[in-house]
Amino acid sequence: MAGHSKWANIKHRKARQDAKRGKIYTKLIRELTVAAKAGGGDPNDNPRLRLALDKANSENMPKDTINRAIERGTGAGEAGNLEEITYEGYGPGGVAVLVEAMTDNRNRTVADVRHAFTKFGGNLGTDGSVSYLFNKIGLAMIEKNQDEDAVMEILLDFDGEDLEDTGDNFVATVPSQNLSAFVEKLKEQGIEVENAEVTMKADTSVPVDQEMGEKVLRILDFLDEVDDVQEVHSNAEFPDDFKPSEH
Numbered sequence: 001m002a003g004h005s006k007w008a009n010i011k012h013r014k015a016r017q018d019a020k021r022g023k024i025y026t027k028l029i030r031e032l033t034v035a036a037k038a039g040g041g042d043p044n045d046n047p048r049l050r051l052a053l054d055k056a057n058s059e060n061m062p063k064d065t066i067n068r069a070i071e072r073g074t075g076a077g078e079a080g081n082l083e084e085i086t087y088e089g090y091g092p093g094g095v096a097v098l099v100e101a102m103t104d105n106r107n108r109t110v111a112d113v114r115h116a117f118t119k120f121g122g123n124l125g126t127d128g129s130v131s132y133l134f135n136k137i138g139l140a141m142i143e144k145n146q147d148e149d150a151v152m153e154i155l156l157d158f159d160g161e162d163l164e165d166t167g168d169n170f171v172a173t174v175p176s177q178n179l180s181a182f183v184e185k186l187k188e189q190g191i192e193v194e195n196a197e198v199t200m201k202a203d204t205s206v207p208v209d210q211e212m213g214e215k216v217l218r219i220l221d222f223l224d225e226v227d228d229v230q231e232v233h234s235n236a237e238f239p240d241d242f243k244p245s246e247h
Contacts, residue, residue: 023225030069032056032066032070033073033082035051036071036073037073037074041071041073047180047181048198050180051183053066054196058195083102084100086100087110088125088127088128089117089130090122091117091220095206096202096235097232097233098200100231101228105228108228109229113223113226116226119222120215121215130235133203136201137173137175137176137199137200138176138179138199139197139199141194142169142170143170144169151163151170154185158182158185159174160172161175183196199231199233202233205235205237207237213238213242214244220234
């Protein structure tokens with residue numbers, strides 16, 4: 001796998017993040033609520049909600065829980081005052097860090113995020129301090145036993161940018177606004193999609209070695225544990241042979 005691989009640069013955290021099952025439902029419920037609030041409760045007219053539903057179903061979230069979250073977003077249930085906020089800053093080694101949060105209390109969230117940065121030698125920055133380094137992209141992880149040529153043909157139809165062979169899967173990159181339609185087309189063609197999500201990719205990366213990589217992972221993991229945080233992104237480029245230790 002190439003050292004500059006988009007997937008290589010996020011897979012280390014994904015594996016650890018996904019292992020923390022306790023917080024997954026909370027994140028998904030928030031995403032369902034905010035997606036429904038922003039674009040309505042009909043997934044056919046709301047690509048963001050459709051992706052959130054796919055992920056909720058893949059995590060075996062109960063239908064009642066899903067429906068309550070959507071109703072909360074559309075105002076049919078007890079609507080919370082959830083809003084989306086992005087925090088920006090720098091971690092160890094000058095690594096840029098972008099934090100996406102959903103909160104009903106800005107003061108609480110910014111205090112928790114600032115504490116996480118300070119605790120691990122980072123600095124919370126001002127709006128715009130690192131966001132210019134990142135672009136929103138769509139990633140779809142596809143089972144390796146699928147027809148690569150068929151996947152590529154569909155990918156090109158949706159302005160796809162890359163199809164990466166990670167060894168275990170194919171990871172397709174498409175413009176974020178095309179991800180939902182791309183996934184639907186794959187499914188229509190009988191092509192299995194393991195996971196699909198909109199994420200942030202850095203234009204320029206900061207290479208880290210094993211020692212610095214451990215420090216960066218500590219701050220990213222700690223931020224990810226903050227209750228109101230949905231996603232954490234960085235421009236750290238981990239080496240191919242990077243092996244995170246348990247901390």
